Amino acid sequence: MNVKINKNDISTSQILRISQGKEIKDVMSLWAKIKDWFQSNKREKALKIIENIVSKAQSDDKNHFKMAYHILMLKAMSSDAYKERIKISIDDSLDNHNNKNITILIDDYNIFIKDVDNEQLSKISKIINIFNRHSSVFSNEIALKCLYEKLDQNESESKDNDRIFAELYLELDKKISSGEIDLALNKSNFNQVDFYAISGLVNEAIDKNDTNLDIKKALRKDINRDTYIVNGEKIKSKNQEEAMQQFESLIQNLSEENKKAIYYLLNQEGITLIKSYNTALDYYTLTTSFSGDDIVKQEKVYSIKSLSNNLIEVKIKYLKKSSDKKNHNIILARPFESKLYNFIYDMVVTNNNLEPNDDKRLNKKIQEIKKQLNEKEPNLGEKFLDLLYRDKIINEDSIDITLKLNKGELVSLDGECTYRFY
Numbered sequence: 001m002n003v004k005i006n007k008n009d010i011s012t013s014q015i016l017r018i019s020q021g022k023e024i025k026d027v028m029s030l031w032a033k034i035k036d037w038f039q040s041n042k043r044e045k046a047l048k049i050i051e052n053i054v055s056k057a058q059s060d061d062k063n064h065f066k067m068a069y070h071i072l073m074l075k076a077m078s079s080d081a082y083k084e085r086i087k088i089s090i091d092d093s094l095d096n097h098n099n100k101n102i103t104i105l106i107d108d109y110n111i112f113i114k115d116v117d118n119e120q121l122s123k124i125s126k127i128i129n130i131f132n133r134h135s136s137v138f139s140n141e142i143a144l145k146c147l148y149e150k151l152d153q154n155e156s157e158s159k160d161n162d163r164i165f166a167e168l169y170l171e172l173d174k175k176i177s178s179g180e181i182d183l184a185l186n187k188s189n190f191n192q193v194d195f196y197a198i199s200g201l202v203n204e205a206i207d208k209n210d211t212n213l214d215i216k217k218a219l220r221k222d223i224n225r226d227t228y229i230v231n232g233e234k235i236k237s238k239n240q241e242e243a244m245q246q247f248e249s250l251i252q253n254l255s256e257e258n259k260k261a262i263y264y265l266l267n268q269e270g271i272t273l274i275k276s277y278n279t280a281l282d283y284y285t286l287t288t289s290f291s292g293d294d295i296v297k298q299e300k301v302y303s304i305k306s307l308s309n310n311l312i313e314v315k316i317k318y319l320k321k322s323s324d325k326k327n328h329n330i331i332l333a334r335p336f337e338s339k340l341y342n343f344i345y346d347m348v349v350t351n352n353n354l355e356p357n358d359d360k361r362l363n364k365k366i367q368e369i370k371k372q373l374n375e376k377e378p379n380l381g382e383k384f385l386d387l388l389y390r391d392k393i394i395n396e397d398s399i400d401i402t403l404k405l406n407k408g409e410l411v412s413l414d415g416e417c418t419y420r421f422y
Contacts, residue, residue, distance in 0.1 A: 166373060202405075299318070
């Protein structure tokens with residue numbers, strides 16, 4: 001049996017549990033403010049987490065690491081528009097070298113934790129940094145739970161961080177492969193894009209004094225190979241110069257800012273920009289990893305439509321499919337396509353104070369991790385290396401996005417990019 005509170009379905013058992021707690025007033029007061037931050041299928045779980053947070057805040061519970069985990073879980077479950085209203089920060093003042101203070105903010109509900117010891121502080125700092133750095137992975141609730149459990153294990157087991165992350169990497173890959181985690185590892189929905197980062201780069205491109213000749217040159221190379229449709233009129237010429245002339249003729253009535261933005265977006269640089277921005281901190285560019293010889297199907301359709309004098313809509317559809325034959329000799333670009341690879345690579349580099357391009361020392365550390373994993377379980381290290389050196393080659397790369405520009409300013413962006421691995 002379910003009852004409705006504030007138009008949300010909450011189970012009777014949960015209402016009974018909350019009503020028996022001393023903090024019912026604070027729980028329901030906070031919940032009333034933030035209930036709309038969560039999708040309906042997540043509200044019961046979110047309310048339970050709120051109850052745990054309020055209960056721990058009002059008790060003398062010293063498990064501050066678990067409190068931080070609950071806060072991050074709440075943030076992971078919330079809708080994108082509200083994530084920044086859930087904050088957890090560590091006081092970096094130099095007054096106390098041993099212990100630090102933590103401030104938690106959920107809308108205007110404030111929790112202040114004093115004198116967190118260094119052992120917990122280290123784990124709290126680590127889980128916050130990893131969550132922020134790799135939000136495309138750890139906004140998944142199961143993945144975040146795995147991360148928390150791995151870091152929590154380190155309290156009783158003397159493992160180095162590299163091995164912890166290597167084991168986590170293997171566990172997450174297994175859960176993804178089995179379907180236990182529906183992790184958006186290979187795709188980014190534009191509700192999660194750092195919209196202002198993309199908008200800023202588009203603005204920067206169109207603000208340049210030159211006429212973007214290099215960008216036009218890049219577009220010219222593809223103009224007779226791909227499909228371009230402007231206000232319903234398709235460019236048909238297969239001659240490169242003629243096709244470019246027709247394209248420029250069809251967009252002549254657009255504002256100069258919109259023209260520049262189109263030149264910038266409708267070339268490989270612009271497409272890569274849109275594909276790669278998941279968060280402002282995710283600095284690895286997603287890239288396809290198969291060459292022209294392996295492509296069996298490729299379609300690119302760019303549609304431009306005038307909505308008003310200055311407002312235009314641009315639709316981009318893109319499909320690139322490789323052969324079904326695995327090519328283990330493909331040399332991949334340094335920007336890696338695997339989010340999990342980025343995660344473990346980043347962790348090893350950071351934990352060992354390596355320069356990102358210090359391949360010799362990085363490979364040495366990777367071999368040490370392999371040895372440690374093999375000691376735990378035969379062939380586990382080999383499995384780790386197989387994943388890390390990515391026999392996971394992209395089989396299909398597709399884009400379906402819609403964006404709107406007003407005098408060159410990006411005003412909306414929606415759609416999806418998908419990368420299917422073998």
